[in-house]
Amino acid sequence: MNKSVEIKNLDLEFGAVKVLQNLNLDIGKGEFLVLLGSSGCGKSTLLNCIAGLLDVTAGQIHINDKNVTWAEPSERGIGMVFQSYALYPQMNVEGNLSFGLKNAKLPKDEIAKRIKRASEILQIEPLLKRKPAALSGGQRQRVAIGRALVRDVDVFLFDEPLSNLDAKLRADLRVEIKRLHQNLGNTMVYVTHDQIEAMTLADRIAIMRGGQIMQLDSPEEIYGRPVNKYVAGFIGSPxxxxxxxxxxxxxxxxxxxxxxxxxxxxxxxxxxxxxxxxxxxxxxxxxxxxxxxxxxxxxxxxxxxxxxxxxxxxxxxxxxxxxxxxxxxxxxxxxxxxxxxxxxxxxxxxxxxxxxxxx
Amino acid sequence: MVDITSSQLSGPQGPKPRKALSRRNILLYGTLFVVTVYYALPLYVMIVTSLKGMPEIRLGNIFSPPVEVTFEPWVKAWAQACTGLTCDGLSTGFWNSVRITIPSVILSIVIASVNGYALANWKFKGADAFFTILIFGAFIPYQVMLYPIVIMLREIGLYGSLTGLVIVHTIFGMPILTLLFRNYFTSLPEELFKAARVDGAGFWGIYFRIMVPMSLPIFTVAMILQVTGIWNDFLFGVVYTRPESYPMTVSLNNIVNSTQGVKEYNVNMAATIITGLVPLTIYFVSGKLFVRGIAAGAVKG
Amino acid sequence: MADARPSQLFRNKSAKIAAIPMIVTALFVFVGGTAWTIVYSFTKSGLLPRLKWVGLDQYERLWSTKRWIVSIENLMIYGLSMLVLVFVIGFILAALIDQKIRFENTIRTVILYPYALSFVVTGLVWQWILNPEFGIESIVRSWGWESFAFDPLYNADIAIFGVLIAGLWQGSGLVMVLMLAGLRGIDQEVWKAARVDGIPAWKTYIFIVIPMMRPVFITTLVLVVTGIVKIYDLIVAQTGGGPGISTEVPAKYVYDMMFQANNLGQGFAASTMMLLTVALVVIPWAFLEFGGSKKRG
Missing domain, CATH: 2.40.50.140 (Nucleic acid-binding proteins)
Known part of the structure; x- marks a missing residue:
């Protein structure tokens, strides 16, 4: 398997608290990997480390065979989608999509091209001139995905992107993210505490607890042959x-x-x-x-x-x-x-x- | 099945009767009325006194409205009232206060907002220690630091100048403003900051493009806080400036409490009102934001 | 490997640059300035600061000076009365305004506006209102009560209460606003529960609401106390410390010693005593607020 993201012996400490311990994880090119666990298990922390938003204590992170352990978030070739959408409230949708590209000093026509493509894929063209406040929850999350999309990167990071949406919308967007993955073929790392999302979306699921990965397997394996009692009790409802x-x-x-x-x-x-x-x-x-x-x-x-x-x-x-x-x-x-x-x-x-x- | 239509209603029904003039209401609104009048009275007295001529003041009582309205005391207070040696009224003090307040407000807000932003989003080792010292510093009586600052300003040649006073106001405004901005920026969703970093924006990029446009209310609050605070300052004005650049509060005190000449109470009150006019205007115009500003000091971080 | 890591000192460079004013202020002005004043309070500084040690002489002189003793007494009388009254008035006003009344905004605006005025303005207005020739005293007398006497600013025994009236007028609005914010911050369901349980309103205030407002009370207390210790402009404007020395306060003593009497050493010793007073209030508060917060989570 071709590796897209490699995490080697990663440690993260906040003072005396060890949040991640000697964590190793390889993510293949084009793979959809879900980090699943209850709150406080370190899944979001791990994602933030991959994004470069947290400084690691020890270990290495490679993205596309490049050691990015100390690289700035914007230089890692990642796009990120957040739970609270994190849209810049004072910019309209177009401004939100182009902010990163302008920072990267891309030429204007290239920016326009990318925004056009992303808004077509996500069907947000009619919204381009609107401010985030004038959008519904589902539309906001679409724009947030668009912001990752325009960056034209290989790795997408999702931090509980659907948790703020109501049940029906969540199910709809879930399908859309899955379709997006099928069409784009990017690597996607997706953090959630919702096992339905994990089971439906993932190629592989990493179940985390106490800063460690308990089991890393396909959804079927995790459901059918959990490696320990914790995983067995965590997956499946009831x-x-x-x-x-x-x-x-x-x-x-x-x-x-x-x-x-x-x-x-x-x-x-x-x-x-x-x-x-x-x-x-x-x-x-x-x-x-x-x-x-x-x-x-x-x-x-x-x-x-x-x-x-x-x-x-x-x-x-x-x-x-x-x-x-x-x-x-x-x-x-x-x-x-x-x-x-x-x-x-x-x-x-x-x-x-x-x-x-x-x- | 219960047959609803035929059931007879008896006993209490419908809205509960209320007396508009219940004893509770009379007591409540009566008390509030008396309190409101009490608080409003001094302002009223200031205004009516400043519009009377001296003969009328000597005859009547201070609460009675002016029989003959005259604006002469205002003119005199503004342009002719004497502060010991000079007799050019409050106008000099007013313009001094303007020249002190504007740069002080701008400088203190710029420094404190950038600093609060650094503390909220770009924590570095030791930042919190300095911030704690700063906050505790807000409780140190100014008198303790008065003289060391005199020496520092003298060393850099700014003692007695308006620039020196601007620096002093910036220093003493820093604790509360930094706290205000730090708390505000901390309350903004952290994911926005993260998103901007993924988008490649740096320290200043995020500050100017993301944070400042989202923070206009808090900048207004800080401005109200600083304008009133600096305008009303007396101690720093008297310690760190020379007589020719005294701020308005100091001139006012010198006019009213000068021992020379006959006391012109109408001029004194006109001068007092003129000095209070700037903060009062800000207060009545800004309303809720002013309340938010003073409450900011009490809301812990 | 190790050489590739960016230097810790230059990481986050912009944030460190942005914090320079804070660091300079905290270290040089607040810590340095305070330490400097404390150190020089043990010297024989007169017109200029001199490092000639005299031990506790300045403090001995300070505490044997009548004016300083009067200043401290005044601060105590003014401070305690102010503290009690400003809280009682502030809380009662807040509770009244919290009764879902009409004209709430108007009433609140009127009660708070004095806080927007400077102490100088406050002092001068009340100097005028309390003027026995034209003010309250003369008006009551003109109503026929010839023997009525209310001249706090001319009677050394009660002059400090004249200042207190002005101080309360200026500062109670602030306490009212903070208390009101505290009352509004309390979960409305507490009131519903008390009503269902049949607890009278005054009992609900004393036994349920006020204990729940502890944080607001404490922060207000700290604000009020530090404000009281700093009191200076109000005295200068309203009474100038008189009649005689009857309304002198520590802050005025410090200023007069430093900038008029050319007796820096006395000023430093007096200001150090002021610092001590504030520390007695602030340090226990900080301990409760931040030291204890770890346990409460």
């Missing part, structure tokens, strides 16, 4: 159910249940034994007519129902652990009803009790 028990031979013992491990692929290839957590996603629990096909079945009492329209979430207890199941929205169930669940461990995850790593 989140994964965990049953604390122990592996003995080819069964997982929890309470008085013995769940057969047949079909589970151990990370090391060989079965292990000992204390462990079994993680099962609510959507991977079988209910209804197909229950009979599942290798393990159990009857539970429904304690709470949350209909969401398309799905219905059912709360219950399995071997003393709270447990959620995702059922079809059409399913007719009542609180207190008895329900038969089927568990298939081929889609489940097992984590070591102490190290919390995938088994």
């Amino acid at each position: 989140s994964m159910n965990f049953l604390e028990g122990r592996i003995e031979g080819d069964v997982f013992l929890v309470g008085d249940l013995a769940i057969p491990l047949a079909g589970y692929e151990f990370a090391s290839g060989n079965a292990v034994s000992g204390e462990a957590s079994l993680g099962i996603r609510p959507e991977h629990v079988v209910t209804g007519e197909l229950v009979g096909n599942a290798p393990f079945q159990i009857d539970i009492d429904v304690s709470l129902i949350e209909p969401t329209g398309s799905d219905t979430l059912v709360d219950c207890e399995v071997a003393g652990h709270p447990f959620r199941v995702r059922m079809d929205g059409q399913a007719k169930i009542k609180v207190g009803e008895r329900l038969r669940l089927g568990l298939d461990l081929s889609k489940a995850s097992l984590f070591d009790k102490t190290s919390e790593l995938r088994l």
Whole structure:
């Protein structure tokens, strides 16, 4: 893979606080990489380091095979889109788009050409003479993307660009960013705390926690085979159910249940034994007519129902652990009803009790 | 189904009755009326006294409106009133104050705004330490620094000159103005600053192209604060200038409190009003911004 | 590798240049000037500063000078009365104005305008109003109350209260504005909750609202106290320190010693005492405000 951004042994400290620790990350040319994590995990900090808006404490950053660790933000060949849009309020849209180009002392006709192209791509031509205050949230974010676009750079940095928009607009712009990436083929580094955005947009997702990357993989891998319990619990909504028990031979013992491990692929290839957590996603629990096909079945009492329209979430207890199941929205169930669940461990995850790593 | 239309309403319904002349309202507006009159009274007394002739003052009371309106006291206060030795009224002091205030306001605002911007957006090591000293400096009584500044100004040959006084006003305006600008620039979204850096703008580029155009209200507030503050200054004027370049407040005091001659109360009050006219005009015109300016000192950073 | 890194000194160069006036002011004027004055307060400086050490002589002389003692007494009387009254008046006015009244802007404007005037103007107006020949005293007497006496500026015993009246008139608007801002800054839901709980308004003010306004009170306190210590122009304009020495204040003592009596050493010692007074208020405040803020987050 051709590398577009390389981060080598990056450290960042604010006083005594280590925000990023010995971080390594390679981003391929044309890749869409999403940095995902809860607030304070260092994802935005990492993006600001790549942009050159924060001085790193140690390590190197290369963009397009050039060491830019100490370069000014404008000299790094990046464009950046911010959460609050960060449009210059006193300039109109055209002024916003051209500000960087004027600073770079580009000839006038070149500036005009680039603005024309960017505004065509983003369909903001009718807005060029307007001030940001006269734009809607979605239009502002489009202009903000345009400002990165006119810079004609290889790497786009997005810092939670959709977080300030309402749900519907967010979904629309998400699609547009994905289309933009498909058409332009630029490298894009995208910071978000929204896992739907991450799953839908990313070629690869880097899940961050405490200034370190927990897992860097394709969305499918991260969803299907999380490397540790944190990632497993973080990805997926509603989140994964965990049953604390122990592996003995080819069964997982929890309470008085013995769940057969047949079909589970151990990370090391060989079965292990000992204390462990079994993680099962609510959507991977079988209910209804197909229950009979599942290798393990159990009857539970429904304690709470949350209909969401398309799905219905059912709360219950399995071997003393709270447990959620995702059922079809059409399913007719009542609180207190008895329900038969089927568990298939081929889609489940097992984590070591102490190290919390995938088994 | 409940049949709404047929249900009978009884007991309290509709808007609650209110008495316009409740005891609470009489008390409230009565108190506020008395207070307002009390605060307004001195201004009224100044105006009516300045429009009376001396004979009328000696006869009547200070609150009664003038029977015969005369502008002579104003003319005299402006052009002829005596300050000890010279008798050219307040006009000299007025123009001195203008020549002190304008450059002081401009210089102090330019320095403080650039400095506040550096503190808000371009922090460097040690910047906060100096800023803390500066803020604590605002609490040091001026008297402590009066003489050292006399020496410093004497060393650079500016003691007694208007330039020297301008420097003094810039120095003592710096803490509050820097705080004002730093807080304002900090309150602007940081991402704007980041976006401008990605766009390749430097320290001055961001200041002039992004920050200043966004900050006109705070510049106005700073201007109001400084114009009134510097215009009203007395201590620095009397310490750092010579009699021929005394600002208006000092001339006013010398006119009114001069021991020579007969006391002309109407001229004194005319002079007092004329001196208060500049800050009063600014106050009544600027309204809310003035309030924002003085509150800025109390809002902690 | 290491040589490619831009020098730390020249990084952020423009910001450092922009901060030069601040650095010079902070170091040379505020720190340097203050230190200089303190050092020279231990010398026998007269017409010119001289480094001839006399230990605490200047302070001994200062505290055995009647005029200085009167100045300090006046500052105490004026300061304490001013402090209490300006807060009471300022808060009550703010609370009244906060009752969703009509003409709020007009009333606020009238109460605050004296603050826009200089102390010289303030002092001269009140000198005129309190003039016993023409002012309040003569008017009340003309109404028939012949024995009425109100001549604070001519009666050494109460002259400082004449100054206080002017000071309150000038400064209470500021406190009112700050208090009003504090009241407006309080979440309206607190009032709703108190109303639902049936708590009377005065109790809500004393037990809920005022404690919530602690930061505003403290910053106002610091502003008022530093203002009181600096009081100078008002005295010069209104009474000139008289009658006799009955309205002398420390700031005037300093000025007169330095620039009229050619007794710099006394001026330095007196101004150092003023600094000490302010420090007694500001340092505990700074400690509470900034030292304690780490715990509160």
